Amino acid sequence: MKCITLGLLASAVFAVALPAPRTVVSTQAGARAELQAVLSAVANAKRGARLFGACAGCHGLRAEGSAEQWTPALAGQHPSVVAKELVDYRYGIRWDFRMERVAASHVTPFAQDIADLAAYLGSLPPAPTGSFGDGEWVAQGRRLYTTLCVSCHGAEGGGSDARFVPRLAGQRYDYLLRQLHDVVDGRRPNMMAIHDSRLRKLDMEELNGLADYLSRLPRNDFNQRAVTGSTRTRR
Numbered sequence: 001m002k003c004i005t006l007g008l009l010a011s012a013v014f015a016v017a018l019p020a021p022r023t024v025v026s027t028q029a030g031a032r033a034e035l036q037a038v039l040s041a042v043a044n045a046k047r048g049a050r051l052f053g054a055c056a057g058c059h060g061l062r063a064e065g066s067a068e069q070w071t072p073a074l075a076g077q078h079p080s081v082v083a084k085e086l087v088d089y090r091y092g093i094r095w096d097f098r099m100e101r102v103a104a105s106h107v108t109p110f111a112q113d114i115a116d117l118a119a120y121l122g123s124l125p126p127a128p129t130g131s132f133g134d135g136e137w138v139a140q141g142r143r144l145y146t147t148l149c150v151s152c153h154g155a156e157g158g159g160s161d162a163r164f165v166p167r168l169a170g171q172r173y174d175y176l177l178r179q180l181h182d183v184v185d186g187r188r189p190n191m192m193a194i195h196d197s198r199l200r201k202l203d204m205e206e207l208n209g210l211a212d213y214l215s216r217l218p219r220n221d222f223n224q225r226a227v228t229g230s231t232r233t234r235r
């Protein structure tokens with residue numbers, strides 16, 4: 001409890017000023033310990049489905065995300081990634097006032113809850129998001145992805161549960177594009193620095209192409225092709 005209070009205090013400090021080194025250490029250590037507790041819990045996806053009732057209003061009934069709510073698709077995201085992101089919001093390591101509230105310790109209090117939610121979301125087949133770009137820069141996006149991103153996120157954009165690398169294939173275009181800009185603008189502090197160094201060299205069209213390309217990638221591991229909403233430019 002004391003540790004969580006310290007963590008929240010630390011995130012408040014973080015929001016207004018550069019943190020003192022000790023603050024960062026205690027926040028990171030708290031988050032690491034909590035993530036460990038989540039990962040060692042025996043997850044119950046059925047219980048996660050019930051808990052997801054509190055999330056569906058923003059993330060959609062099938063966890064497909066929403067343009068109006070600015071939310072990502074969560075269906076089929078790796079459990080390790082869902083868990084890490086929730087813990088990061090809770091400790092103020094990733095910023096978003098809505099998710100920081102959702103992930104606060106009095107709302108989602110137990111590591112078990114996060115483990116159950118993550119297991120449920122990981123098991124959900126992807127629902128069509130209906131969110132794609134206009135297709136104009138998809139070819140550039142594909143080239144850039146193959147050179148700059150494929151080594152970690154994988155040839156099919158599937159990421160890795162074991163390495164905490166998010167699945168990007170079939171994620172919403174609107175969400176992806178916002179994340180890419182957020183990285184360059186310094187608003188996604190929990191992303192590996194390699195993102196900033198690679199993405200800041202790209203122009204608007206190239207960022208657009210990356211997001212568009214990824215939003216159209218089919219989810220092969222779920223044996224289902226992405227519904228593009230447009231037959232014009234799959235890749």
Ligand code: HEC
Nearest residue numbers: 054055058069070071072082085086095096098099102117
């Ligand atoms: C009030 C609206 C709202 C509610 C309720 C909500 N979310 Fe979110 N969620 C968001 C928004 C907005 C984002 C994107 C924030 C950002 O850009 O960092 C997000 C992002 C996330 C992410 C990060 C996904 C990624 O790909 O990195 C996860 C995981 C997540 N939410 C899980 C949940 C879970 C689980 C619940 C229910 C316990 C929930 N959310 C409830 C609005 C909401």
Ligand code: HEC
Nearest residue numbers: 148149151152153164165166176179190191192194198210
């Ligand atoms: C060295 C490995 C590595 C490389 C290279 C890399 N990524 Fe990532 N990426 C990650 C990891 C790990 C995360 C999860 C970060 C976190 O914990 O928030 C991530 C997160 C992301 C996210 C956030 C996903 C979400 O659901 O919110 C996006 C978008 C993304 N990467 C796009 C890219 C793009 C585009 C490139 C190429 C320009 C790229 N990445 C290159 C490892 C990498």
